[in-house]
Amino acid sequence: xxxxxxxxxxxxxxxxxxxxxxxxxxxxxxxxxxxxxxxxxxxxxxxxxxxxxxxxxxxxxxxxxxxxxxxxxxxxxxxxxxxxxxxxxxxxxxxxxxxxxxxxxxxxxxxxxxxxxxxxxxxxxxxxxxxxxxxxxxxxxxxxxxxxxxxxxxxxxxxxxxxxxxxxxxxxxxxxxxxxxxxxxxxxxxxxxxxxxxxxxxxxxxxxxxxxxxxxxxxxxxxxxxxxxxxxxxxxxxxxxxxxxxxxxxxxxxxxxxxxxxxxxxxxxxxxxxxxxxxxxxxxxxxxxxxxxxxxxxxxxxxxxxxxxxxxxxxxxxxxxxxxxxxxxxxxxxxxxxxxxxxxxxxxxxxxxxxxxxxxxxxxxxxxxxxxxxxxxxxxxxxxxxxxxxxxxxxxxxxxxxxxxxxxxxxxxxxxxxxxxxxxxxxxxxxxxxxxxxxxxxxxxxxxxxxxxxxxxxxxxxxxxxxxxxxxxxxxxxxxxxxxxxxxxxxxxxxxxxxxxxxxxxxxxxxxxxxxxxxxxxxxxxxxxxxxxxxxxxxxxxxxxxxxxxxxxxxxxxxxxxxxxxxxxxxxxxxxxxxxxxxxxxxxxxxxxxxxxxxxxxxxxxxxxxxxxxxxxxxxxxxxxxxxxxxxxxxxxxxxxxxxxxx
Amino acid sequence: xxxxxxxxxxxxxxxxxxxxxxxxxxxxxxxxxxxxxxxxxxxxxxxxxxxxxxxxxxxxxxxxxxxxxxxxxxxxxxxxxxxxxxxxxxxxxxxxxxxxxxxx
Amino acid sequence: xxxxxxxxxxxxxxxxxxxxxxxxxxxxxxxxxxxxxxxxxxxxxxxxxxxxxxxxxxxxxxxxxxxxxxxxxxxxxxxxxxxxxxxxxxxxxxxxxxxxxxxxxxxxxxxxxxxxxxxxxxxxxxxxxxxxxxxxxxxxxxxxxxxxxxxxxxxxxxxxxxxxxxxxxxxx
Numbered sequence: 018x019x020x021x022x023x024x025x026x027x028x029x030x031x032x033x034x035x036x037x038x039x040x041x042x043x044x045x046x047x048x049x050x051x052x053x054x055x056x057x058x059x060x061x062x063x064x065x066x067x068x069x070x071x072x073x074x075x076x077x078x079x080x081x082x083x084x085x086x087x088x089x090x091x092x093x094x095x096x097x098x099x100x101x102x103x104x105x106x107x108x109x110x111x112x113x114x115x116x117x118x119x120x121x122x123x124x125x126x127x128x129x130x131x132x133x134x135x136x137x138x139x140x141x142x143x144x145x146x147x148x149x150x151x152x153x154x155x156x157x158x159x160x161x162x163x164x165x166x167x168x169x170x171x172x173x174x175x176x177x178x179x180x181x182x183x184x185x186x187x188x189x190x191x192x193x194x195x196x197x198x199x200x201x202x203x204x205x206x207x208x209x210x211x212x213x214x215x216x217x218x219x220x221x222x223x224x225x226x227x228x229x230x231x232x233x234x235x236x237x238x239x240x241x242x243x244x245x246x247x248x249x250x251x252x253x254x255x256x257x258x259x260x261x262x263x264x265x266x267x268x269x270x271x272x273x274x275x276x277x278x279x280x281x282x283x284x285x286x287x288x289x290x291x292x293x294x295x296x297x298x299x300x301x302x303x304x305x306x307x308x309x310x311x312x313x314x315x316x317x318x319x320x321x322x323x324x325x326x327x328x329x330x331x332x333x334x335x336x337x338x339x340x341x342x343x344x345x346x347x348x349x350x351x352x353x354x355x356x357x358x359x360x361x362x363x364x365x366x367x368x369x370x371x372x373x374x375x376x377x378x379x380x381x382x383x384x385x386x387x388x389x390x391x392x393x394x395x396x397x398x399x400x401x402x403x404x405x406x407x408x409x410x411x412x413x414x415x416x417x418x419x420x421x422x423x424x425x426x427x428x429x430x431x432x433x434x435x436x437x438x439x440x441x442x443x444x445x446x447x448x449x450x451x452x453x454x455x456x457x458x459x460x461x462x463x464x465x466x467x468x469x470x471x472x473x474x475x476x477x478x479x480x481x482x483x484x485x486x487x488x489x490x491x492x493x494x495x496x497x498x499x500x501x502x503x504x505x506x507x508x509x510x511x512x513x514x515x516x517x518x519x520x521x522x523x524x525x526x527x528x529x530x531x532x533x534x535x536x537x538x539x540x541x542x543x544x545x546x547x548x549x550x551x552x553x554x555x556x557x558x559x560x561x562x563x564x565x566x567x568x569x570x571x572x573x574x575x576x577x578x579x580x581x582x583x584x585x586x587x588x589x590x591x592x593x594x595x596x597x598x599x600x601x602x603x604x605x606x607x608x609x610x611x612x613x614x615x616x617x618x619x620x621x622x623x624x625x626x627x628x629x630x631x632x633x634x635x636x637x638x639x640x641x642x643x644x645x646x647x648x649x650x651x652x653x654x655x656x657x658x659x660x661x662x663x664x
Numbered sequence: 665x666x667x668x669x670x671x672x673x674x675x676x677x678x679x680x681x682x683x684x685x686x687x688x689x690x691x692x693x694x695x696x697x698x699x700x701x702x703x704x705x706x707x708x709x710x711x712x713x714x715x716x717x718x719x720x721x722x723x724x725x726x727x728x729x730x731x732x733x734x735x736x737x738x739x740x741x742x743x744x745x746x747x748x749x750x751x752x753x754x755x756x757x758x759x760x761x762x763x764x765x766x767x768x
Numbered sequence: 769x770x771x772x773x774x775x776x777x778x779x780x781x782x783x784x785x786x787x788x789x790x791x792x793x794x795x796x797x798x799x800x801x802x803x804x805x806x807x808x809x810x811x812x813x814x815x816x817x818x819x820x821x822x823x824x825x826x827x828x829x830x831x832x833x834x835x836x837x838x839x840x841x842x843x844x845x846x847x848x849x850x851x852x853x854x855x856x857x858x859x860x861x862x863x864x865x866x867x868x869x870x871x872x873x874x875x876x877x878x879x880x881x882x883x884x885x886x887x888x889x890x891x892x893x894x895x896x897x898x899x900x901x902x903x904x905x906x907x908x909x910x911x912x913x914x915x916x917x918x919x920x921x922x923x924x925x926x927x928x929x930x931x932x933x934x935x936x937x938x939x940x
Contacts, residue, residue: 639767640764641765642760642761643699643760648691648863648866648870658877658878659873670772670820671890672889672890673883673885675821675890678787678788678817681788682810684872685792685794687870687871688795688867688868688870689795692864693795693854694854697845701794702794704807704834705794708810711814712814712818715817715821716821718896719822719890719894719897722895724905724909724910727826727896728905730826731906732913732917734834735917735921738924741842743931746927746931746932749932750932757851758849758851
């Protein structure tokens with residue numbers, strides 16, 4: 018079994034090279050879509066089965082796999098080594114599992130696209146990078162994956178790069194991520210400087226024996242800043258909604274299920290460092306709560322199906338970070354998993370809808386939910402799975418989202434005993450966000466699939482092919498049963514929280530949460546979130562069933578002045594534009610042009626002139642006579658020998 | 665008599681002298697073909713040194729290298745003479761001091 | 769390593785004197801044909817030196833390849849081209865002086881480098897002089913370079929044909 022594990026890393030890379038380069042070099046192969054899709058899918062599915070086998074055979078001791086030594090300089094010794102433990106196995110299963118389904122889905126979705134082979138090449142490359150990120154046992158290999166997924170994200174957002182806004186969206190994602198990556202590099206330098214090693218285990222050990230002191234706070238703060246970039250938190254989340262410019266399977270895989278959760282994974286991986294710095298934990302929880310509620314509010318006012326889902330993702334990522342901030346790392350990973358299932362399902366469902374709308378050729382914008390409605394009649398599979406996932410994300414018992422979200426809310430509430438603290442406020446905001454989640458998701462589903470048909474009735478949409486609906490069904494099934502991996506503490510005192518048991522060796526949750534727990538509080542919290550979720554879903558459903566699209570006006574009225582802010586996405590883009598981009602552009606334009614004309618050009622021309630003059634004086638040596646050349650060579654040999662003997 | 669008995673150094677000295685004569689020939693002669701023959705002489709002197717060392721250590725590497733040098737020398741002679749012929753055909757002359765088209 | 773036998777001593781002195789004479793003849797003969805014949809003498813002498821070292825196979829190959837094939841090719845080209853005698857072989861100028869000085873300086877320096885070999889005797893058996901061990905080595909440890917040599921030879925052959933043929937259709 019262990020001998021196969023390197024394949025988990027290598028196969029996606031092989032697939033990427035095979036499909037990408039093969040398609041690039043061989044036009045015949047490029048046209049053979051089924052072969053391209055098959056190879057690419059196999060290169061993700063095989064690693065999934067390997068990881069799954071390793072998962073079920075895992076005996077509790079982490080497996081170290083070292084491929085080769087990468088660089089060695091002084092004390093620095095970095096090797097391509099991977100650690101297979103409980104956390105990485107779980108994440109690996111999610112990534113390759115959801116990844117395989119999305120590969121299968123893409124075979125149908127990308128059918129007929131000119132860049133078919135390129136798409137699958139990038140997708141495989143992404144899986145390769147993501148596996149490096151997850152399984153790497155040191156910062157450098159992890160960072161290789163971290164940058165790799167950023168690169169793939171950039172390539173895939175800008176997949177249709179001939180469309181200018183899409184190319185710009187890709188750049189925006191790349192630059193926003195770069196800010197976070199910079200913090201990551203500083204964190205890595207600090208870690209190496211302090212403990213002389215870049216291994217995660219060494220860092221965790223250094224925190225455990227207290228040799229890190231206050232520096233743990235700075236390291237964890239920097240890593241959190243890095244995570245705000247990749248995992249789309251305030252202030253760097255603006256790239257994620259724009260990233261929806263990419264093909265929908267990409268949104269599902271990269272910008273919902275896997276890449277954006279890598280920040281959460283990293284924090285969980287380094288949980289001792291974070292647990293040792295409560296100040297940073299407070300910052301995390303505040304930022305996350307703000308992100309969650311702001312994104313949820315924006316989502317209510319959006320009309321683009323993918324934009325709603327994008328803001329929903331930002332909001333759910335906020336939930337995960339709130340859990341991290343409360344020290345409930347298991348809850349965060351649990352939500353990563355359930356979110357991967359239902360959000361991937363939602364995105365793929367939206368892709369199915371867009372696919373159908375595009376093929377009618379009668380609507381201007383195939384992503385605008387105002388021109389949809391009544392699609393359930395034409396797309397039964399898509400609408401059923403979409404509904405299941407909507408209910409799951411809204412936290413309806415007993416679907417997956419209920420369990421993970423409830424665990425997060427419980428952790429926040431039980432963080433301390435006082436009636437009024439930062440964590441209690443955050444808990445309140447989180448509960449509010451949960452209600453908002455139910456509202457915007459129900460609105461989205463109602464407007465898309467129910468009510469009157471608002472598109473021209475000259476043509477009607479068709480259900481997508483089986484290669485697209487089968488992944489939908491699988492993901493919807495997972496969204497139903499996924500939650501049972503983590504039954505609440507209430508039932509059998511955590512005895513049935515399988516995930517918690519599984520992750521116990523690598524993750525130490527905040528013990529205060531369990532200590533503060535009592536039967537009364539827990540039952541109160543469960544009942545509260547259940548009632549709120551069901552109430553919100555029913556209220557919204559009834560509102561939109563009665564009024565259809567006109568219900569939006571009522572919502573607008575209810576929110577009053579706030580709605581304009583929500584519609585304008587809290588004007589964050591405009592703010593960044595005014596305070597960052599414009600000043601930088603003008604400084605760049607003026608200062609740089611002076612610098613360029615005088616210093617750079619001067620240096621370039623000057624060095625050119627100097628070289629030309631030197632060359633002019635030396636060219637006389639080129640007599641063209643080989644005897645002269647040999648004479649010079651022999652002189653050199655005799656001189657060097659003389660130096661070696663007598664010098 | 666003892667001084668007359670050849671040692672490894674004796675062979676190396678002969679090889680060295682031949683190499684030096686070859687080098688001087690390449691530097692002084694003007695006839696392209698003779699220059700070429702001087703290069704062959706240099707190659708042969710090196711071969712002699714290699715065989716001497718091979719003999720000294722009773723090791724095949726030196727002899728093998730000599731074998732390959734001979735093959736490469738044959739190949740080089742063929743190509744070199746072809747170049748000489750084509751130069752002669754163009755200039756009616758193979759004085760290498762007149763073949764200086766690579767001059768600045 | 770044991771001291772050289774009398775036969776070896778005789779062979780060495782005979783062929784080293786002849787070989788150096790051939791080399792000097794190459795250096796100072798103004799007629800290319802004589803220069804080539806001097807070189808043939810040198811090649812035969814080197815074959816003799818190989819024999820004195822016990823390298824029988826290489827001595828045979830030396831005569832076959834160098835004296836037999838390469839020098840015939842040289843003479844053939846010399847006669848084909850029908851060139852004049854080279855002038856100024858014995859004249860003196862700065863460049864020629866420098867060449868001789870450098871040559872002797874090189875010899876002197878290398879003698880310093882090699883002086884430690886004086887104590888190494890040059891007699892005794894030489895296993896790899898015979899055909900069988902050489903053939904065994906060529907087709908086992910040195911198989912890859914041996915095969916590569918065939919590529920070098922064929923490339924040289926094609927290159928020579930390409931370089932030397934008349935370019936009649938090139939112009940125009």
